[in-house]
Amino acid sequence: ATHLVWFRNDLRVNDNLALAAACRSSEVRVIGIFLATPQQWRQHDMAPRQAEFIWQHVQGLRAALAERGIELLVREVGDFNDCAQFLKNFCEQQQVEALFYNYQYELNERQRDAAVEKALGREVVCQGFDDSVLLPPASVITGNQEMYKVFTPFSKAFIKRLHEGLPECVSAPKARGASLWEIPPLHEFDYPRQPIDESLFPIGEPQAINQLRQFCRQSAADYEQRRDFPAVDGTSRLSAYLAIGVLSPRQCLHRLLKEHPQVLDGGSGSVWLNELIWREFYRHLLVAYPKLCRHQPFISWTDKVVWRQDEAQFIAWQQGKTGFPIVDAAMRQLNTTGWMLNRLRMVAASFLVKDLLCDWRRGERYFMSQLVDGDLAANNGGWQWAASTGTDAAPYFRIFNPTTQGERFDAQGEFIRQWLPELVAVPDKYIHTPWLWAEKQQLELDYPRPIVEHKQARIATLAAYEAARKS
Numbered sequence: 001a002t003h004l005v006w007f008r009n010d011l012r013v014n015d016n017l018a019l020a021a022a023c024r025s026s027e028v029r030v031i032g033i034f035l036a037t038p039q040q041w042r043q044h045d046m047a048p049r050q051a052e053f054i055w056q057h058v059q060g061l062r063a064a065l066a067e068r069g070i071e072l073l074v075r076e077v078g079d080f081n082d083c084a085q086f087l088k089n090f091c092e093q094q095q096v097e098a099l100f101y102n103y104q105y106e107l108n109e110r111q112r113d114a115a116v117e118k119a120l121g122r123e124v125v126c127q128g129f130d131d132s133v134l135l136p137p138a139s140v141i142t143g144n145q146e147m148y149k150v151f152t153p154f155s156k157a158f159i160k161r162l163h164e165g166l167p168e169c170v171s172a173p174k175a176r177g178a179s180l181w182e183i184p185p186l187h188e189f190d191y192p193r194q195p196i197d198e199s200l201f202p203i204g205e206p207q208a209i210n211q212l213r214q215f216c217r218q219s220a221a222d223y224e225q226r227r228d229f230p231a232v233d234g235t236s237r238l239s240a241y242l243a244i245g246v247l248s249p250r251q252c253l254h255r256l257l258k259e260h261p262q263v264l265d266g267g268s269g270s271v272w273l274n275e276l277i278w279r280e281f282y283r284h285l286l287v288a289y290p291k292l293c294r295h296q297p298f299i300s301w302t303d304k305v306v307w308r309q310d311e312a313q314f315i316a317w318q319q320g321k322t323g324f325p326i327v328d329a330a331m332r333q334l335n336t337t338g339w340m341l342n343r344l345r346m347v348a349a350s351f352l353v354k355d356l357l358c359d360w361r362r363g364e365r366y367f368m369s370q371l372v373d374g375d376l377a378a379n380n381g382g383w384q385w386a387a388s389t390g391t392d393a394a395p396y397f398r399i400f401n402p403t404t405q406g407e408r409f410d411a412q413g414e415f416i417r418q419w420l421p422e423l424v425a426v427p428d429k430y431i432h433t434p435w436l437w438a439e440k441q442q443l444e445l446d447y448p449r450p451i452v453e454h455k456q457a458r459i460a461t462l463a464a465y466e467a468a469r470k471s
C-alpha cells in the first residue's frame, strides 16, 4: 500500500501530524508531494521573499525526508483548481491508498481541499489534521456555542482548555530503509523570488528550532518589557517559520513550558503565550466568519466609510516618504527585510488608514506583497484591528499619533536613524520632527515634510467614520 502526504504550509518533519500519521505503519510505502501554485500565489499577493522562503524550505524538507527514506516530489500546477485533477491522476498512477494532509483554514484553501476529496472519491481515503493550531477552530467557544468575538475571554477559555490537556508533539518519522537516492536540483517555480537576509531568518528547520530554544531560554521572560521597542531585539522573529509551517505552535508551547513551567498560570513567559493565542484567535475567526477571507470587514457599517483616493499619498506611505520618521523607518524596514515589529505594524497601518484615510484593504495587500511572514489570518486581523473594522479592534475614535508613538518607542531615534540615513545628523530632540530642526537651522533636508497635518487628518477621519456609522 502507498500513503501520500500532501505538504502545504507544514514544511517540516518534526511534529507534523499528517506526516506522522502516514508513517505510523512501517509496512506501507510513504511518499510526499508539494504542489507549487504560482497563479494562486499571484492572486494571493504572495511576497517574492516568502516564495524564496518556501523554495528553500521545500529543498530542506526534501533532504530531511530523503534521509528517512521518503521521497518528496515537487510539481507545479496553475492554481488551486488544478490540484484535484492532478492529485487524482497522481494517486491512480502511484496506486495511492490514503492521502494525509494538514488543514489550511482560508476559504480558497478549504474549497480546494473539498474538491480534492470529492475527486478522489472512495478510491483514496483522505485524512485531514488540525496541525497549524494549538486547538482546532470551533473547539473554543462560548456557552452559546459561538466563536468568541472578544479576545480576552477567548484567551481565558483557551488557557482553561490547555490546563485540561495539552496538545502533544509528535516525533519526526523514523527512517524507513536506507536514504536512497541522489536528490535532483529543485526546479524554479514560475514565481519571482527575492533573497532573504539569512542573519535575520536563517534557513532550515533545525535553525528554526534553535531560534525557538534560544528565545524561550534567553528572551521570553523579558518579552513584555522589550517587545515594543524597535531598536531592541526583543521578539522571537519566528513568524516567518510559523507562517509556512517550518515550526508548529505546539513546538512553541512545549519549549516555552520547558523553560517557564508557570506559563499557563500567568507566570514568566505568559505574555508571549498570549501572542500565540492571538494567532489562534485570528485563525479560529477565519473559520467562523468566512467573509473575512472575502475582503469584507467584520463590522459591516465600516464598509460605508468613504475612503480618500490619493495615489501620491499611498505611494509615499509605501516608499517610506511620509515625513513621519517612525512610519517611514518602519516601511523601509518592511521593504528591505520583509519584516516589521508588531508595534510598528500597528503604527504604519493606523497611519495609512486614519491619517491618510486610505482603504485598509490596500494596505493589507501591500503588506502581503512584502512580508516574509505573510499570513492571511494574522495580516487581515492586524489590518482590521488598526482600521477599527474588525472584531475586538481598536475603537474607530482611537487614533495613534505617529509622532508620539515614535517618541515613546524609539525615544533616541536609534531605529529611525538606522533606516533613514538622511536623518543621521538630526539631534535627538528633533528626530521625530526633523522639519522643525531644518527650519531652525535654515537647512534643506533630503527628507519630506509631513504629507498630512495629523490633527486635521484625525478630525477628517473621525467625521468619515461617523458619517458611515450613521448612514
Ligand code: FAD
Pocket (backbone or CB within 6 Å): 227, 235, 236, 237, 238, 239, 240, 242, 243, 275, 276, 278, 279, 280, 282, 340, 341, 342, 343, 345, 346, 349, 367, 371, 373, 374, 375, 376, 378, 379, 380, 381, 382, 383, 386
Ligand atoms: P513575537 O512577538 O515573538 O510573537 C510570537 C508569534 O506569535 C509570532 O511569530 C506570530 O506567529 C504570533 N503573533 C504575534 N503577534 C500576533 C498578532 N498580533 N496576531 C497574530 N499572531 C501574532 N503576523 C504574521 O505572522 N503574519 C502577518 O502577515 C501579519 N500581519 C500583520 C499586520 C498588521 C497590520 C499587524 C498589526 C500585525 C500583523 N501580524 C502578522 C502580527 C504580528 O505583528 C507578527 O506576528 C509579529 O510582529 C511577528 O514577529 P515575531 O515572530 O517576532 O513575533
